[in-house]
Amino acid sequence: MRAERKDCFHLIEPLLPLVEKPSRYIDHEWGVCEEQAGPFHVCMVYADVYEIGQANLGIAILYNEINRLEGISCERAYLPWIDMIALLRERGIPLLSLESAAPLASFDVVGFTLAHELIMTNVLEVLDLAGIPQLGRERAEGDPIVIAGGPSAWNAEPMAAAFDAVLLGDGETSIKDACMRIRDLRASGTSRAEILRALAAIPGVYVPSLYKEVVDAGSTRWGYAVPGEPGTAPEVVYKRCEADLSATEPVAATIVPYLETVHDRLSIEVLRGCTRGCRFCQAGMTYRPVRERPLGQIVEAASRALAACGYDEVSLSSLSTTDHSQCTEMLRELSKLVDDAGIRVSLPSQRLDSFGVDMAAAASAGRRSSLTFAPEAGTQRLRDVINKNVTEEDIEHAASTAFQNGWRKIKLYYMMGLPTETDEDIIAIAETANRMLEIGREVVGRGRRSGVSISVSVAVLVPKAYTAFQWCGQLPPDEVRRRQQLLLACAPRDRAIRISCHDAHSSLVEAALSKMGRAGFGLIREAWRRGCRFDAWTSQFSYGTWVEAARAVGLDLEDIATERFDLDARLPWEHTSPAVSKGFLQREWRRACAGITTGDCTMASCEGCGVCPILGVANVIQGVRS
Amino acid sequence: MKSDLYRLRFAYPKSSRLAFLSHLELSSTIGRSIRRAGLPFAVSQGFARRMRIQFTSALPVGVSSKAEYFDLFLSDRLDAGVALERLSRTAPAALRPFEARYVEGSLPALEAWLDRSSWLLDLGPGLDGNVVDEAIAALCEQGSFTSMRGEKEKMVDVRAGYVAHGTAREDESLMLGLETLLGPNGALRPEAFIRAAFACIGHADALPRYLRCERTAQHHLDDGTLVDPFQLSSTQFVD
């Protein structure tokens, strides 16, 4: 039964003085779509607190797209923080949307973003707080249709039981198609089962309940999914892809939050996709091809949105902003536009191989206190394995350019547990850090107060679906710890170098959830039942509880995460595809093992990943990439 | 202070849900409203180039107000009425400014200058004015109390901050009017003050869990006279 749609703000208002950061719950921000007349109502949910979720650009794009539709309105909901959750449960108040403070369970469609694997227990927490059955098959006719999408949907199987439909790839068009289809069918009294079947006919929409899991000799132990009845759903659902990005809106978020969010600035999406081909990177495979927006559109959008939103900072966002063929002109044009008003232009990260004087000048206008580079691996050999095409000279050149241009702090990102990694590769991380420090001291001076410092952050590789490393097992946690210790032991005893290592345990859970099929749901639900939520928060993550939950359902996390799959095995996620072919990924894996690099198809010839011919799209480059 | 800047003072409320904004959230919201309005604000020179703006003393989160002020420094003189009208259109309704006038650039910073605040607290039904008098008298006698500011415990000097009070019944509720003075160690928080007063007479539980509180006015105390924030507006600045 559908909950009644009514404004329930009076229920949470008395709770506001009792919780941390009450502005998470008050709505009424500038740019909010207050007109929520419907009559068809959608609510987009980011299953984490407001300041994380409100910064998510995917949701922001869909929010605006849906609200532009006639007769359909879209609201937002976030997972309250634990203090508010406790009060809601204590008083029997259901989870509410922000705009109209209506119960989540009263909406026609509820959509989740799967931003990463560690958000899954939060999705269950949201459904529970909302009073929406967690299992798709337990939902009644009138219950909301629960959909999902986002970067972690490439292995949606562990959460397949919870979602009525999963939207793969770019959501701008498919969300509208899906919402309109549901609205029309609901209006004509069509049953829930029929609606789901109709959704499966929309390109890019995966309806898990129409598939069954099969385990056989050719699969991994997690099996693979095939249509339950032939003909009811496609064997493989390919992602949706906006071929012409310039036809879409470059300003994703138009709501100006009160609360400082994790990305508290105007964001202009300058391009989508990256074809550098780093072999560990899921986004690099799943967002192909590259689609640059034209310079004029970016500059126009930035000036329009700055005036409309009032931010004092604009960020040019994408997977690889400095790869945009017009990046230098773009920065020049924007700095003209914004200089007088004390507005900053910022770039999300810097590439090591193109960090020249131009970029240094542009990035310095953003006046971040530190500059971030990601060499990812310590030696040239290992960087070739992962196809991170930066050289030792690139790194040294970038460091000296940065120091010469006034930076004092450099952050370096690395990964541990990469295939073929040896102790030598680990030791080389410390050596690189030391060399960069030396370069800094040569440029800036050796005095105590020169302020030169290097901080190194080392994550653990989580092998992800649709990467060349999807067959790999994660490095066992004991070995992770040994290598972390080795790194710390060989790091120079200099206070100007700081090394921090990512927690091996949360990476282990992430790896396990990335590899499993539908059996993963039992594990996630058991973990949630035992109190796991906010797993991405160090303060909340409880590895012990995850281990107990796994044991209770007869699984072993370490065993799952470290398992290697056979190169020819049928994988659990092959029926939901970003259109990168398996043959290409297998070839990439073999080249990785041989230390052979692969080029970038926006700068040289096509590498045959399959995306363009399968989807009928192509790279869109505005100028010339070099 | 650069003399070629114009100092425009705005009065605005902090009402309804937006009472729950923290001081930082409030200042960034107003800053963004000003940018949206396209007012010709001045930007500080140096490393962090920020908008030149001054706010009054921070309201505790959850406390609303009828009388908040900020001074915005403009690099171009814009008619005060036009500025007010433009900002009214780009500010959230619950913070919409209702008055704007140029004031002399040489005045002290707002936060220190507006040192007198008037407050109204809703103590809920079931309390008697005499008990309130008794509680406050006991606290004044005690002289100071400790209150939590975030994680830290802070010693509050009652005599430096408390000026006067009065009670009245409105509908069911007992309303407490409180006058406070900004002391050398900061402001007296009305809610912390009245809770400390009730704790003093062993009646901490008599107050509701959530106290509605509003700042009703702010003034500058000049040799015993209350000066209105706009009273100093000098006419020679007005066209």
Ligand code: SF4
């Ligand atoms: S098909 Fe070729 S051109 Fe298209 S993204 Fe793949 S490698 Fe690049």
